[in-house]
Amino acid sequence: MSEIIPPRVLKGFRDSLPEHEISRKHIQNVLEHTFELYGFVPIDTPVLEYTEVLLGKGGGDTDKQIYRFKDNGGRDIAMRFDLTVPFARFMAGHGAELYLPFKRYHMGKVFRGENTQRGRYREFVQCDFDIVGIDSAAADFEILLLMARCFENLEAPDVGFHTAHRGVFTRFLAKLGAAEHSVEIMRAVDKRSKIGEHEVRTLLADRIGETAADELLAYIRPQATNEATLAMITELAGGEDNETRRLNTILEWSEKLGLSDRVVLDPSITRGLDYYTGIVYETFLRQLPEIGSVCSGGRYNDLASLYTKQHIPGVGSSIGLDRLMAALEELDKLPPAGAGVDVLVLCMEERLIGRYHEIAEHMRGTGIRAEVYPEAKKLAAQFSYAEKRGIPIGIICGAIEAESSVMNLKNLETRTSDDQLSLAEATQKARLILQRRSHQNYNA
């Protein structure tokens, strides 16, 4: 009778199937574990905020493509488009209850009504980590170190952390007499890796003239080593100061901690966001740079000023989980989804299902994830079910075995069977196989 409603989902929004979701959970677990190793604590904030909180008082004229609407009480509401702005509001509201320096991480969905592309969705998960309440090389470096360890622990291949310094760049622009064009300049500069130096020069020359354009190009061109690049931008910006010295310190510590193969001082990184004031970061997978940065951030020294008179400096970075997953998937480097279940108790006869649950419960009691196949289908069908689920171990117990309280344990990966085991022996054997597997995965 009734019309069927097409089960469609919105452009830029996606369902996540178990295989995908298991990978995501795995990635999130690795990240959470890493953050906690460095003393970061979790927080959460609402998905919806007052529009004025997200956009500032004059919120109407921004071109941010945000989801915005009126709720049933007539409130002007918007969905968060990142986790940094809500965090600023959070700090302004809760600063007195917290302590400084405060290090938090935050994973959550954010929403942007922009056009879609691969690795670019309207709903996506960001994973932010920030250190607030301190303005120093120590914090800037810790964020960089944590970025490196996150990608290391995710076993992501060939990652490059590109860093630059907004403050030094601003000083350089002032010296160049081009400070008032900084927004357009940064946009042009950001495209260097995409459209090439020649095109950037054309864009810049229109704005600030050919001489200045050439000097700008010189500034954003990375040298053979980070030291040489730093020396070059220091000179072009008018000499050493606290900011260039801090950059130098961060590079030295990076070298000391073994990151110098991945950390690149790259003055063409500017970051479009206007709240950055110090160091900025962008992270690229070197095998897939065109998908864009998978983890970016930087230092912002007056972010919470919209909401409080208190001065709260901070530095942080944000991993784009969905983009990262899209990239790893394309590189075939997504961590294996894993079984979710360790043991399948096969069903030989339905009257024995009580016995099967007894076996499964015993194994669960020792921490083994087990499930019972619920009907006496052909064994081949049960085996192929186990294979699809990636379940590594099967327990086979028919009438004859049940009679004498034994069972056969089959290693579904090697297809070898151990017969006539007691429940305790089978459990022990299963643990052994699982231990060996996880050990292998660890080394692989």
Place this chain on the structure above:
RNA sequence: GUGGAUGUAGUUCAGGGGUAGAGCACCAGAUUGUGGAUCUGGCUGUCGCGGGUUCAAAUCCCGUCAUCCACCCCA
């Protein structure tokens, strides 16, 4: 948001006005307590959706939705 490409079986893709196809996958049997081989047989479709032109549309036209690419912005 603007411009372009694409959309056919579970999947990868052919067919470009005249009865919708192939490989793989899947199901059944050979083989009723141990699945990766072989053979035999079989199933699978609102040709993204809606309209139009035509005797006739998967095919041509218009619209729409989605995906991908570029711009823009960024994770």
